[in-house]
Amino acid sequence: MAxxxxxxxxxxxxxxxxxxxxxxxGKLTDANHLESFHSTEPAxxxxxxxxxxxxxxxYSNDFLDMINKSTPYYIDNNSDSWKxxxxxxxxxxxxxxxxxxTLNLSKPGIDGQEFQVVLDTNEFSKNAVVSVGSRQYGPRxxxxxxxxxxxxxxxxxxxxxxxxxxxxxxxTTFLAIGIELELIDGVxxxxxxxxxxxxxxxxxxxxxESLGSAYGYEHKITEWADDKMMRDASGKPLDILVYAPQRRxxxxxxxxxxxxxxFIEFWMRKSMLEMKVKRMIWxxxxxxxxxxxxxxxxxxxxxxxxxxxxxxxxVQYNRGEFSANLIRSVFGDLYYRRVDxxxxxxxxxxxxxxxxxxxxxxxxxxxNSGLTFVADSGNRYMxxxxxxxxxxxxxxxxxxxxxxxxxxxxxxxxxxxxxxxEFGQNKKSTPVYMVFDVSPMSDGxxxxxxxxxxxxxxxxMTWGYIxxxxxxxxxxxxxxxxxxxxxPGYELWMKDRCDIFIEDLSRTVLIEEIPQI
Amino acid sequence: MGKIGKISTIxxxxxxxxxxxxxxxxxxxxxxxxxxxxxxxYPYKEIDGKYRTGLDDKASYIKRISDPTERKIExxxxxxxxxxxxDALGGIDLGPxxxxxxxxxxxxxxxSLHVQPVKLMDGDNYFDLNVPLQELxxxxxxxxxxxxxxxxxxERGDYPAETQFYVVDDDVxxxxxxxxxxxxxxxxxxxxxxxxxxxxxxxxxxxxxxTDSTTEESVYNQVDNILKQHEFKSGTFxxxxxxxxxNRFADMKENVLHIxxxxxxxxxxxxxxxxxxxxxxEGEFEVAADEDELVKFLSDDDNQDALLxxxxxxxxxxxxxx
Numbered sequence: 001m002a003x004x005x006x007x008x009x010x011x012x013x014x015x016x017x018x019x020x021x022x023x024x025x026g027k028l029t030d031a032n033h034l035e036s037f038h039s040t041e042p043a044x045x046x047x048x049x050x051x052x053x054x055x056x057x058x059y060s061n062d063f064l065d066m067i068n069k070s071t072p073y074y075i076d077n078n079s080d081s082w083k084x085x086x087x088x089x090x091x092x093x094x095x096x097x098x099x100x101x102t103l104n105l106s107k108p109g110i111d112g113q114e115f116q117v118v119l120d121t122n123e124f125s126k127n128a129v130v131s132v133g134s135r136q137y138g139p140r141x142x143x144x145x146x147x148x149x150x151x152x153x154x155x156x157x158x159x160x161x162x163x164x165x166x167x168x169x170x171x172t173t174f175l176a177i178g179i180e181l182e183l184i185d186g187v188x189x190x191x192x193x194x195x196x197x198x199x200x201x202x203x204x205x206x207x208x209e210s211l212g213s214a215y216g217y218e219h220k221i222t223e224w225a226d227d228k229m230m231r232d233a234s235g236k237p238l239d240i241l242v243y244a245p246q247r248r249x250x251x252x253x254x255x256x257x258x259x260x261x262x263f264i265e266f267w268m269r270k271s272m273l274e275m276k277v278k279r280m281i282w283x284x285x286x287x288x289x290x291x292x293x294x295x296x297x298x299x300x301x302x303x304x305x306x307x308x309x310x311x312x313x314x315v316q317y318n319r320g321e322f323s324a325n326l327i328r329s330v331f332g333d334l335y336y337r338r339v340d341x342x343x344x345x346x347x348x349x350x351x352x353x354x355x356x357x358x359x360x361x362x363x364x365x366x367x368n369s370g371l372t373f374v375a376d377s378g379n380r381y382m383x384x385x386x387x388x389x390x391x392x393x394x395x396x397x398x399x400x401x402x403x404x405x406x407x408x409x410x411x412x413x414x415x416x417x418x419x420x421x422e423f424g425q426n427k428k429s430t431p432v433y434m435v436f437d438v439s440p441m442s443d444g445x446x447x448x449x450x451x452x453x454x455x456x457x458x459x460x461m462t463w464g465y466i467x468x469x470x471x472x473x474x475x476x477x478x479x480x481x482x483x484x485x486x487x488p489g490y491e492l493w494m495k496d497r498c499d500i501f502i503e504d505l506s507r508t509v510l511i512e513e514i515p516q517i
Numbered sequence: 518m519g520k521i522g523k524i525s526t527i528x529x530x531x532x533x534x535x536x537x538x539x540x541x542x543x544x545x546x547x548x549x550x551x552x553x554x555x556x557x558x559y560p561y562k563e564i565d566g567k568y569r570t571g572l573d574d575k576a577s578y579i580k581r582i583s584d585p586t587e588r589k590i591e592x593x594x595x596x597x598x599x600x601x602x603x604d605a606l607g608g609i610d611l612g613p614x615x616x617x618x619x620x621x622x623x624x625x626x627x628x629s630l631h632v633q634p635v636k637l638m639d640g641d642n643y644f645d646l647n648v649p650l651q652e653l654x655x656x657x658x659x660x661x662x663x664x665x666x667x668x669x670x671x672e673r674g675d676y677p678a679e680t681q682f683y684v685v686d687d688d689v690x691x692x693x694x695x696x697x698x699x700x701x702x703x704x705x706x707x708x709x710x711x712x713x714x715x716x717x718x719x720x721x722x723x724x725x726x727x728t729d730s731t732t733e734e735s736v737y738n739q740v741d742n743i744l745k746q747h748e749f750k751s752g753t754f755x756x757x758x759x760x761x762x763x764n765r766f767a768d769m770k771e772n773v774l775h776i777x778x779x780x781x782x783x784x785x786x787x788x789x790x791x792x793x794x795x796x797x798x799e800g801e802f803e804v805a806a807d808e809d810e811l812v813k814f815l816s817d818d819d820n821q822d823a824l825l826x827x828x829x830x831x832x833x834x835x836x837x838x839x
Contacts, residue, residue, distance in 0.1 A: 178642075207542045208539065
């Protein structure tokens with residue numbers, strides 16, 4: 001049977017386990033199970049293993065390396081939840097309603113006429129002058145009296161500030177729900193005793209989050225299976241393939257276990273790490289109940305992708321329409337008024353197709369910028385001569401006033417195989433850009449904005465063995481052993497409970513193609 | 518006051534699970550996302566390369582509107598709006614394949630020859646529809662697949678549960694609901710004026726469980742209920758407008774209606790069987806290629822004998838059933 005091929009990826013890794021027949025190893029290994037992996041043995045081809053130009057790795061751990069650099073957050077009280085506060089950005093007071101008395105006026109504000117508007121706060125007081133809609137072009141309204149409570153807001157009475165009150169009135173453009181107002185001036189006369197009040201205080205919001213459920217694996221091995229030596233007649237370990245983790249540019253992972261247990265234990269640890277990374281990135285928030293609908297309620301918490309997508313800054317563009325200008329507008333918007341131009345710096349974590357799209361967008365932008373690129377510019381664009389010229393240019397970073405330096409970093413987790421509905425047109429993973437921290441204090445990585453969370457009493461995963469009539473360390477340890485039960489073999493299990501948490505989602509941006517699914 | 522377009526966030530209840538979650542704590546404060554964050558929207562490009570501009574009367578989302586009244590209202594509205602905006606923006610092409618909608622062609626953040634993104638924030642996002650560029654933005658946002666066309670549409674399940682925004686456009690909703698109600702009321706009034714016999718025939722043809730012994734009140738209630746459902750949920754007419762199908766039968770000539778009803782009953786009482794191919798059989802003999810052909814055959818004056826025979830057989834079957 002052929003290896004299941006998933007296009008678009010490179011490398012072929014093998015270690016010593018798993019036949020190629022899609023059978024899961026599952027939770028139990030007995031003697032028949034092991035034999036069935038090796039039941040028939042055709043003659044060896046002269047190259048035993050052929051490296052196909054295809055995918056066999058299901059895991060890369062650069063994400064884990066990155067998260068490990070952040071200090072984990074340990075919950076140290078008697079709760080599964082934790083809390084924190086976020087500051088609410090400052091907002092201008094806004095018109096939320098216009099009473100009928102004002103709507104009925106044909107020329108509101110003409111000749112000193114009073115008119116009323118409902119705002120969402122009461123921070124403007126009598127004698128204040130506010131600009132409406134725009135500091136530059138908007139009219140100025142004078143607050144005639146202190147505001148009164150009005151449903152969900154505050155009812156204000158204004159007059160129009162005008163040099164020509166006989167003809168001037170408030171345009172309907174500025175009498176609209178959603179228009180924002182800003183305090184510009186206070187007008188205090190000789191006999192006035194009402195000075196202005198100070199504006200509202202800053203706001204904070206208390207937030208909560210709960211640790212999600214645990215995850216784990218188990219596997220039983222019978223003593224008959226444990227007795228078998230997985231080697232051929234000449235003593236060499238039997239070849240068994242496994243879809244095993246491998247990092248690019250590293251040698252393939254190999255194991256040379258003759259016994260089944262060490263391999264299973266090794267593989268279980270790897271699977272724990274794989275699952276940890278997958279749930280930390282891709283898990284969707286929700287709840288489930290054990291046995292369907294009757295028993296314990298269990299929470300699945302959100303991975304960083306869903307946290308960024310649902311609660312952070314999200315940009316979804318049409319396929320084929322990624323551009324340098326998109327980056328300018330998105331990060332320009334985020335940085336504007338927050339970060340000095342000299343301190344702006346964006347690190348986008350992406351996959352290979354993200355690189356492709358980014359580089360093409362930058363080329364297009366450069367070619368349309370009005371600059372002339374001369375081929376004969378040293379070896380900048382072309383190398384060699386005659387029939388041996390290498391065409392060679394691409395951009396992997398850009399600097400604009402709006403964004404500062406924008407650079408890409410390859411997050412290989414985003415290049416792992418996608419299931420069939422997700423394939424892009426070119427069969428690569430669809431481009432996705434994750435920006436973990438745009439704040440100038442950060443280096444753009446996850447450090448201390450995205451952290452692992454776990455209980456202080458369980459700072460890492462746990463694992464153990466339930467020895468039946470066979471000790472997990474083999475026959476030698478099974479003489480006079482203390483058995484937990486009479487299962488003819490032993491069982492091993494691994495369990496962990498941890499989550500991922502983004503402290504400040506407003507520093508993150510997720511850029512992706514709008515899904516066509 | 519100028520007309521305002523509004524797109525708001527869909528407030529969801531996260532208290533059901535009883536767990537302390539970030540979504541829950543945002544929701545308690547009336548928020549849906551972390552303060553200060555937003556979603557950048559661009560006009561949506563269909564697979565056929567056309568943009569959903571909200572200004573295209575041939576757009577596939579308009580073609581998919583099953584209710585003809587609603588479809589017509591939307592076509593008229595978008596045509597008028599497109600003309601108005603094109604005039605206001607100096608004759609710029611706002612057709613669904615115009616490069617105007619391709620944001621990647623935009624050369625700067627203030628390029629007015631191409632569409633600019635809109636950042637939707639938590640809460641209410643207002644668009645002053647007296648300002649052409651804001652009206653333009655509102656026009657494509659209100660047909661964006663990630664923004665529900667109304668809160669009711671999201672509640673009905675017309676959009677994915679995770680949809681975060683909806684269009685608050687009471688005028689359009691009201692106009693559609695008003696026109697639908699007028700049509701329903703007209704249909705009910707038409708039904709009211711029919712003879713009891715015709716009422717039963719129409720009800721049977723609509724697929725309702727009506728027999729000779731069903732009371733007139735029951736027939737009325739069943740037809741009234743189905744007309745108010747807007748569209749058939751199941752059966753032969755699934756997905757079609759109930760008023761449209763009702764009118765088809767109500768306006769039918771008396772003799773055709775009678776024969777159609779007769780054939781329908783003949784099938785119900787197993788005189789005829791309709792095979793999956795659509796062919797009509799009596800026992801082992803093929804009677805007609807389909808139901809319509811049988812109706813046509815029985816309507817022909819030359820075949821009155823067959824019609825009388827069928828009426829007789831049906832009468833016998835009904836007696837036997839009693």
